Each structure stands twice: as structure tokens, then as C-alpha cells.
Amino acid sequence: MKKIFKNIFIATVILSITTSCVKDDDYDVVTDYIPVLVGNNFENESRGSGSNEVAVNLPGWLNVAVEGSRLWHVRQFDGNQYAEFSSFFSYNDPNDDIWLITSKMDFAATPDSESLTFDTKKRISNSAEFKVLISTDFDGNKDNISTSTWEELDFISPDSDDVFVNSGIVNLSDYQNSNNVYVAFRYIGSKANGATTTFQIDNIRIFENK
Numbered sequence: 001m002k003k004i005f006k007n008i009f010i011a012t013v014i015l016s017i018t019t020s021c022v023k024d025d026d027y028d029v030v031t032d033y034i035p036v037l038v039g040n041n042f043e044n045e046s047r048g049s050g051s052n053e054v055a056v057n058l059p060g061w062l063n064v065a066v067e068g069s070r071l072w073h074v075r076q077f078d079g080n081q082y083a084e085f086s087s088f089f090s091y092n093d094p095n096d097d098i099w100l101i102t103s104k105m106d107f108a109a110t111p112d113s114e115s116l117t118f119d120t121k122k123r124i125s126n127s128a129e130f131k132v133l134i135s136t137d138f139d140g141n142k143d144n145i146s147t148s149t150w151e152e153l154d155f156i157s158p159d160s161d162d163v164f165v166n167s168g169i170v171n172l173s174d175y176q177n178s179n180n181v182y183v184a185f186r187y188i189g190s191k192a193n194g195a196t197t198t199f200q201i202d203n204i205r206i207f208e209n210k
Contacts, residue, residue: 037114038102038183038206042081047074056083060103064142067097072187075200082121086198087128087189094192104140105181105206112209113173116183119164120157121200128189128197130157132170136178150184164202172206 040058048054053073056063063071068090075084087096107114120130131152138148155167175181183206189195 036205036207037105039204041203042074042083045074045081047076047081056100062099062101062142064099064145066099066145067095068093070096072098072100082200082202084198084200085187086196087191088196090191094190096187096189098187099145100185102183102206106179107176107181108179110208113176114206114208115172116170116206118167118204119202120167121162121164122158123161123198125161125197127195128187130199131186133184133186134172134175135182136175136180138182
């Protein structure tokens with residue numbers, strides 16, 4: 001009898017392991033996802049503090065000010081690092097339009113479709129905007145951001161301040177046949193007009209569905 005229970009226990013454990021890391025809805029219990037095309041949690045990036053801002057500088061990514069002069073930068077709080085921007089500190093720039101753009105991705109090379117997930121926090125909410133966009137005709141040249149076609153993605157955004165909220169699984173299957181995909185995290189604010197909300201982003205993952 002003990003041997004029978006032992007075998008049942010082993011089979012249950014094997015089944016649990018086999019089924020726990022294969023689907024999108026398992027993201028809540030799996031720290032790192034099945035093939036990740038692009039991902040970053042900013043933990044290995046140099047960070048600033050106080051008035052010293054250290055710009056996000058990820059290989060292959062773009063960090064661009066279409067308007068203004070400051071960039072998405074890396075901060076740390078309570079042992080966690082993330083990217084942050086707020087127009088509150090743009091003393092020399094009346095308007096900010098700041099883009100953090102992933103490296104180029106080839107969705108057509110993967111047998112399955114892709115999805116996106118990330119975390120967002122907002123602080124001291126005051127009218128600034130945060131958008132996530134996707135393009136299949138951007139050529140990777142920062143001078144052509146404004147002339148490229150960008151489609152806005154829907155995601156779960158934080159309702160209240162000071163808490164990171166997961167975006168949910170953002171379905172990117174409409175772009176499965178494209179070999180030229182970029183995802184952008186865009187901040188739009190204005191010190192002059194008082195649109196100065198702080199936005200923080202973390203745990204970015206673009207992954208192949210399995």
C-alpha cells in the first residue's frame with residue numbers, strides 16, 4: 001500500500017511540473033517565460049539617484065527624446081530597479097515626448113504568435129500620458145519615429161498611485177507574419193502645462209506563445 005501511494009505521489013509531481021510552464025496564463029507562477037524574444041527588468045543596468053539621471057541604455061534598444069532633452073532613466077526603490085520618467089524635472093524643456101523602443105523582432109521566424117507583458121506604476125498623477133505602441137514599418141532610425149506607423153496597444157493600467165500593476169497578457173498575434181516588429185513605451189508630458197505624472201515600467205517580456 002505504501003508503494004502504491006508513493007507511485008501516485010511521484011506521478012502527481014511529474015504531472016504538475018509538466019503542466020505548469022507551458023501556457024500564457026501560467027505567467028503568474030513562472031518568473032521567466034518560455035522563449036523570450038525581448039525582455040528586461042533593468043536589474044543589471046546602471047542607475048542614478050537624486051538629480052543624477054542615468055539613461056536606460058539597453059543593447060539594440062532606442063531611448064529617444066522626440067521633444068525635450070531628458071530620457072527614460074533607471075531608478076531603484078526598495079531593492080528593485082525600473083525605468084522612470086516625469087516631466088516634473090524638465091526645467092529646461094516645456095514639453096516631453098520620450099520613447100523607449102525595443103530592438104527589432106522577427107515574429108515571422110517563430111512558429112507561434114507572440115504576446116507582451118510588463119508592469120507599470122504611476123506616481124503623483126497629473127495629466128501626463130503613458131502609451132505602448134507597436135510598429136511594423138519603423139526602420140530603427142530614431143529620426144524616423146514620427147513618420148512611422150505606430151498602433152496603440154491596450155493593456156491594464158494602474159488605477160491608483162504607488163503600486164506596480166501588471167499589464168496582463170497583451171496579444172500580438174495580429175503581427176505574427178511580420179519580420180520587422182518594434183514595441184515602444186512612450187511618455188508624453190509638459191512641465192509648462194503641469195502634466196507631470198511620474199511613470200515607472202518594469203519586467204518587460206515579449207515572448208512566443210507555447
